Amino acid sequence: MDEFEFSRSVTVGQYIPGASFIHRMDARAKILAFMIIIAAVITTPSYIGNAIAFAAVLILVRLSGLPIGYLISGIRPILPILVVYTIFNFLFLGNYDPTGSAVLFRTPVSLGPWQFAFTVTDNSMRQTVQGVFRIFDLILLGSLLTLTTPITALSKAIEGLLAPFRRVKVPGHEIAMIIAIAYRFMPTVAEELERLMKAQASRGADFGRPGRLQFIQRTRQLVPVTVPLFVSAFRRAEDLIVAMESRCYVGGAGRSAVALDRFTSLEWGALAVSLAFTIALSRTPFPL
């Protein structure tokens, strides 16, 4: 891999055109269906249930026609956090097990003034494994949504889904606009970061690894990159404001859509299937 190619790891905010039914589906239905599946993912309490939910997510990825390797590359940046989180959960969660399930393993540790214990119980083990499954599920589903939906469709869908809450003064249009702009600029900022790191490397900066745990050195190395990055982000924001105001942008009040999209059998079908999946998963008593 090339030393400075960051755009490669930014898979969120990209849209990859395709012809699958996931691409073709109305974005509102897609968001709702994914939310229903996420409900299944985060409520199923058993190992088998989690494995089934993970398999279902993988099948969805497969159906979208996107290269699975590309989606997985979006996970790589958070992998260290995931590993640390999992290790800590595995070793310590059992100390705080409120269910009183069977203790599988317990070792007291004394490290100088600190006294603590590594405890693994039946329930903490379960939660640790589920945590990993769920994070993978959520990242894959989230990437799947953004990779198969153009950003305009996504923001329109968010606006549409928030429309019923307008009565309680939820600014649906504005929220959709903020999300759209944030997504739109993620790849841009990644490119900018890449350009700045190259430029500073060209004048002597060294972004090599100063040793794994030298956070201060690492942070100091990044000052010549973060300062200009913020300067340009603010400049970009100002340009955007001027551009929006010169087009008389006043928010969502009084705006209406050119095309009214109605759900077809595809959208209703997708919603029905995901709902059925979620109910089936939550009702089935898995042995493990």
Next chain:
Amino acid sequence: MTDAVVEVRDLWHWYLRGTPLESVALKGASFTLGAGEVVGIMGHTGSGKSTLVQHFNGLLRPHRGSVRVFGNELGDRRVDPRPLRRRIGLVFQFPEQQLFDPTVADDIAFGPRKLGCDHAEVRRRVQGAMAAVGLPFETFKDRYTFGLSGGEMRKVALAGVLALEPEVLVLDEPTAGLDPRARRDLLAVLRGLHDERGTALVFVSHNMDEVAELVSRVDVLADGKTVLSGPVREVFRQEGRLRELGLGVPAATELAAALRERGVALGGDVLTIDDAVEAMWTSSSSPAA
């Protein structure tokens, strides 16, 4: 050429290789730079100019083909490009966007400090770099970086690279977005660097007039390939080919061509205003002849 400083042979480069967004930027580009030479790289937007020059100091690695810099083959992943970055200064497009230190002198001193120079040496290099770009040291050293004008900021950014005292200076569209006076100043600075310090220059541009004025040899890139290469006079003689590639010829050359079409006998190659004046005075149709 045996004393080539940068030698690029059949270079290929892909962006985001192995992803669905993969795109090929270079499809067999070549380039040679001798010690102390001034070479231009022309080509319209998307022709691969910036990608090519980022190979010169190892910011990008060749995916196919070879890049030799000071005798080091950068295709070999074991070659550490960092020492080369001190000898080849690369100035990015809109370099004023890379400034980060609140005071001018501190920003310029970033490079020398990273090299581990002592205080006196840092000071000497900063003074030298500021003198080279025409910023008086005493007036500018403590100025607030982000309060400077665009042209001044660009000079500070250029000084930041010059403070590394590179043997080769690569500039990616250094005059883009500058007003005519700042442009002229900058070109004069570059010419001074070459004439006084013998710095080799690689000048990336699509401004034909500047290329004609500054460089002696020029390479033209189109669609990731080197399509024309040679002394600047020979390249600009191929007006038809350059137009096909979405480029043009210098204004003076265009003027000379228009005059010739109307029957004015102008001799020699006309690339710059000076050439044009000279050709007109010596023309057989001139009242002076």
